Amino acid sequence: MNSALQQRLFTDDSITVEPVITVRGLRTAFGDHVVHDNLDLTVFPGEILVLVGGSGTGKTVLLRQIIGLDQPAAGSVKVLRHSLFDLTPGERRRLSYRWGMLFQAGALFSALSVFDNVALPLRELRTVPEDLVRDVVMCRLAMVGLTANDADKRPSDLSGGMVKRVALARALSLDPELLFLDEPTAGLDPLRSDEFVDLVRSLHRQLGFTVVMVTHDLDTLLALATRVAVLADKRVIVCDTVPEVLKVDHPFIHTFFLGERGLRALGDLAPKGLHHGKP
Amino acid sequence: MPHSASSAPAAVPFRQDGKVCHVAGDWSVLALAQAGEVERRRTAMARAAEEGVRWDLHGISRLDTIGALLIWQAWGEKLPERVRWSAGQQDVFNALAMNKGEVQAAPSKPESWAWVRALGGAIFQAAENGRALLIMLGQLILDLGAMLRRPRLGPWREISAQVYRTGAQALGITALVGFLIGVVLSYLSAQQLQMIGADRFIVRLLGVSIVRELGPVLAAILVAGRSGSAITAQIGVMRVTQELDAMRVMGISHGQRLILPRVLALAVTMPLLALWTSAMALLGGMLAAQVQLGVSAQWFLTSLPDAISLTNYWIGILKGVTFGILIALIACHFGLRIQPNTESLGRGTTTSVVTSITGVILLDALYAIIFSSVGI
Numbered sequence: 001m002n003s004a005l006q007q008r009l010f011t012d013d014s015i016t017v018e019p020v021i022t023v024r025g026l027r028t029a030f031g032d033h034v035v036h037d038n039l040d041l042t043v044f045p046g047e048i049l050v051l052v053g054g055s056g057t058g059k060t061v062l063l064r065q066i067i068g069l070d071q072p073a074a075g076s077v078k079v080l081r082h083s084l085f086d087l088t089p090g091e092r093r094r095l096s097y098r099w100g101m102l103f104q105a106g107a108l109f110s111a112l113s114v115f116d117n118v119a120l121p122l123r124e125l126r127t128v129p130e131d132l133v134r135d136v137v138m139c140r141l142a143m144v145g146l147t148a149n150d151a152d153k154r155p156s157d158l159s160g161g162m163v164k165r166v167a168l169a170r171a172l173s174l175d176p177e178l179l180f181l182d183e184p185t186a187g188l189d190p191l192r193s194d195e196f197v198d199l200v201r202s203l204h205r206q207l208g209f210t211v212v213m214v215t216h217d218l219d220t221l222l223a224l225a226t227r228v229a230v231l232a233d234k235r236v237i238v239c240d241t242v243p244e245v246l247k248v249d250h251p252f253i254h255t256f257f258l259g260e261r262g263l264r265a266l267g268d269l270a271p272k273g274l275h276h277g278k279p
Numbered sequence: 280m281p282h283s284a285s286s287a288p289a290a291v292p293f294r295q296d297g298k299v300c301h302v303a304g305d306w307s308v309l310a311l312a313q314a315g316e317v318e319r320r321r322t323a324m325a326r327a328a329e330e331g332v333r334w335d336l337h338g339i340s341r342l343d344t345i346g347a348l349l350i351w352q353a354w355g356e357k358l359p360e361r362v363r364w365s366a367g368q369q370d371v372f373n374a375l376a377m378n379k380g381e382v383q384a385a386p387s388k389p390e391s392w393a394w395v396r397a398l399g400g401a402i403f404q405a406a407e408n409g410r411a412l413l414i415m416l417g418q419l420i421l422d423l424g425a426m427l428r429r430p431r432l433g434p435w436r437e438i439s440a441q442v443y444r445t446g447a448q449a450l451g452i453t454a455l456v457g458f459l460i461g462v463v464l465s466y467l468s469a470q471q472l473q474m475i476g477a478d479r480f481i482v483r484l485l486g487v488s489i490v491r492e493l494g495p496v497l498a499a500i501l502v503a504g505r506s507g508s509a510i511t512a513q514i515g516v517m518r519v520t521q522e523l524d525a526m527r528v529m530g531i532s533h534g535q536r537l538i539l540p541r542v543l544a545l546a547v548t549m550p551l552l553a554l555w556t557s558a559m560a561l562l563g564g565m566l567a568a569q570v571q572l573g574v575s576a577q578w579f580l581t582s583l584p585d586a587i588s589l590t591n592y593w594i595g596i597l598k599g600v601t602f603g604i605l606i607a608l609i610a611c612h613f614g615l616r617i618q619p620n621t622e623s624l625g626r627g628t629t630t631s632v633v634t635s636i637t638g639v640i641l642l643d644a645l646y647a648i649i650f651s652s653v654g655i
């Protein structure tokens with residue numbers, strides 16, 4: 001999707017796009033500890049939305065609730081026009097064909113080879129012939145930059161970066177419309193992390209899915225984000241493009257984006273007059 | 280864009296008009312997931328895929344990589360010369376052409392003498408396990424010596440926790456199983472003894488068989504299944520979560536902190552559990568004898584000390600101690616050998632329980648031969 005169009009889509013009120021994900025009035029509590037209260041979030045098709053927030057603000061919990069792994073105490077979550085918590089098992093299964101998730105530690109099935117891990121979602125459909133499965137899997141592995149040699153390896157023999165690539169290939173196995181990434185670059189060295197960001201960007205261009213991503217890494221955020229949702233004070237305080245987010249006056253945004261690290265990563269995007277960190 | 284939201288009317292997925300092939304409708308994985316759909320489309324396209332046909336993809340409402348691959352296969356994995364398509368569709372096919380997966384290497388042929396290799400491997404594996412167990416036993420004795428020299432530094436807290444977990448918490452299940460086995464044994468022997476009029480021998484029969492044999496073995500099998508598996512799984516998960524490595528880094532020896540407490544705890548609790556199981560089995564046997572043969576409980580209890588000598592109890596206790604040490608050593612050994620993946624964890628736990636039960640029964644047979652003339 002070209003960025004000019006995207007710019008228009010998310011800023012021009014006259015164009016109404018049906019959102020992919022709508023979260024309304026969400027409340028999460030563990031015992032007495034309230035994590036989210038009356039939280040709203042909207043995700044539009046084709047964008048890359050990045051969730052940021054201090055530790056303990058429930059970014060991963062929110063992601064798990066959007067994909068239906070955890071149930072919130074109150075509020076509604078609508079994904080791809082389906083209200084998540086009143087689906088029949090059949091509808092839920094069909095919905096699960098339309099999304100993919102990359103877990104923080106990869107969550108590859110350690111008993112299966114790389115090939116079988118990527119093939120699993122396709123084989124679970126029970127209707128795709130094995131030769132087509134093989135072609136799709138090899139194509140996916142090639143897309144994430146793995147070779148035929150890697151296909152027979154066990155997850156325990158892979159390096160951290162390769163685990164992420166295989167997990168991404170598995171998440172993309174069914175051509176999802178919606179991709180969830182939980183800390184996709186955590187645990188990767190800067191070089192691998194940049195490679196992974198490039199990979200996600202080029203796949204996003206090729207396949208046109210919507211991405212919801214949790215990350216701590218400013219470089220990843222700036223490289224990929226269409227919009228940024230900032231979680232603080234138990235809700236989403238702002239959800240907009242990076243320059244708009246920078247205009248919001250909030251302690252978390254100050255420390256996260258406008259600290260020394262943030263300014264270094266922001267470069268030219270940093271607001272003028274704040275370049276005190278530079279020599 | 281591959282996921283265009285426009286919903287087209289139900290179109291025929293494939294139609295040939297003379298020299299033009301029209302592809303239309305939904306070509307996403309969701310549509311292809313219908314039973315038999317892939318085969319139907321494939322055979323339809325196979326008939327058309329000859330030289331010189333024109334392909335028209337404009338009717339396609341949804342196209343994703345999997346649907347595109349199906350068409351791509353029908354084209355013989357290359358772009359046809361004449362094709363009408365939208366820019367979005369072209370992108371999908373270009374992505375395919377760009378990421379044409381390599382052919383997966385053919386699986387290597389199985390060797391014809393593979394079973395010999397497997398047999399040899401199993402023998403070496405068993406020898407390796409035996410050697411490792413022996414080393415572990417040696418290390419245990421050294422650790423024990425070190426602990427006795429400086430008892431203040433011993434892992435007492437760990438030992439007491441393990442005694443509670445493997446001993447006190449196992450009282451219920453061993454009591455239940457012991458009691459029921461006692462009832463069954465007494466009931467069946469009573470029928471046989473009645474036939475030859477030897478009712479009074481029930482005390483001797485139950486006493487020797489339970490105290491010397493059944494009590495310790497039953498308790499050991501239950502503990503191997505209950506505590507042995509728990510020890511293996513716990514140490515195995517510590518490997519998966521790198522806790523074992525963390526201990527090594529801090530200079531805490533696995534032998535001192537993991538193996539020694541478990542072996543000592545089982546060496547203490549196992550003979551006690553064996554006694555407890557024997558007592559419960561005798562209780563069950565006594566009640567069943569009262570019902571079946573009319574032997575009074577009072578008479579049963581007073582004639583028990585005459586029927587079996589104290590030596591039998593000591594043999595039972597000796598068995599309990601050695602079974603306990605054996606189970607703990609085997610469980611720790613297989614726990615430490617677990618690789619950091621789920622499959623290895625399951626296999627390791629199974630092997631641990633099977634090996635310790637087999638070991639207990641082998642050792643018991645050895646004792647039966649050694650003590651064949653003692654205390655009967």
